[in-house]
Amino acid sequence: MLVLSKFLADWAWPDSRITQLLQRGEVALAQGNLSAPDGSGARELFETAKALDSDRHEAQDGLLRTGQAALAQARITFDRGQFDAAERYLRLARVLQMPQNQVDVLERLVRQRQAEHADLDQLLVRADEAYVAGRLEGDPNSALPLYQRVLELVPGFTRALEGREDALSELLRQACVDLERGQLDAAAAKLNVAQRYDPGHVDLPQTQDLFNRAIDVHLHRAVRLLRRGRLAPAARDFGAVLAVRPEQSAARRGLEDVVERYVAHAGHQVAEFHFEQAELSLARARALLPGQGSIYLAEQALQRARQTRLSLQPKLSKVERERYLGELMGRFDVAERRKEWLTPPGISAYDQVRAAQAIAPADARVQRAAQRLLVAMRACFEEELGRNRLQSAQACLDVWQAINGQDAGLLGARKRLAQRWIAVGSERFGEGDITFARRALEQARRWGSRTPELDELARRVDLASQR
Incomplete structure (x- = not known):
């Protein structure tokens, strides 16, 4: 019965979410809140519903009525002499594809009136x-x-x-x-x-050409550095390219290779019981690609190896353990005040908690620090997910899981992250970015169970890849 209930909830969630968005969109439209930067406007709510299910005519109808309302408000504010407000409503009407001739006529009138009121010479x-x-x-x-x-x-x-x-x-x-x-x-x-x-x-074409050549220089240099094992400078060059060209697949693969090299180094360091070096290697990998699955697996292996090593060695004396714990908790407090939860590598709040848990998991101070970090990671996840920064949200969720894998909120958080990856992947697929859509699909599979939306995105990506 519980399995059936879960299945039905998972199946019905997208429709329920879309219905809520449509209802909120209608309320916003009725209140005259046509568009808002925080996503609470009618336009944003109907667009989100449409992105989740492009076949729902209610969302398209809502956008049409929002555009009509924007055009009507543009006329009203123009008649009142509120030309800046009229201009804002006209921009919204144009974005929502209202009849161009109507928008153009009113826009010319607005410009004319604004010109009459503006001191052009002073502006110049x-x-x-x-x-x-x-x-x-x-x-x-x-x-x-x-x-x-x-x-x-x-x-x-x-x-x-x-x-x-x-x-x-x-x-x-x-x-x-x-x-x-x-x-x-x-x-x-x-x-x-x-x-x-x-x-x-x-001058734009020539400058653009120089820019493209500079990207190639960075990319080729990064590849050479990676071959020579110089991971940090290679990561900087790959990262510089991705910062300006997020869709650059060669740079993305290169950065993933750097991360895997760091993970491999950590594996060798763990095998030799060089735990601090392994922690630093993993922290560097985590700073580059927080959501990489191999990092999480390597962290679990490091934790197990630490526990094994401790079981084979004489225990620290009470004085030594107390002194070391005091140092770790002091560094945690500093990182907490600076809000350095995950970075810099080796001195972040997360690194201090992991090190403390390895030697004294039952210590009350360690448990309190872990709880504070857990609260921060929940807030971090919500904030980053709200901003649609999914890689950062994954990093927060990874730490959340590592601290308390049985937390009651994890299941819902994983599901929401998977749904967001599906929505973003579908949107980018519609823009022709198959590489990103494929990566989004992989992340959605990692975080969520199989759903019709995930299967549909997988089908579309597979078909596009075969062409």
């Missing part, structure tokens, strides 16, 4: 001053946002176009300097800004 003076001062981007009072504001009010304004072009040329020159220094992330940020403001800028 401020933009020019920001450009001369080197403040190109980063806040509303920097050069590019100000030039863009003028162009939104008066499209085609020559002085603003020329100012924006000069500012973008300078920004792309700085991106080239970043590339010469090996700072891929800084260069990528500047390229994204230029692409957003003017995809057709004359």
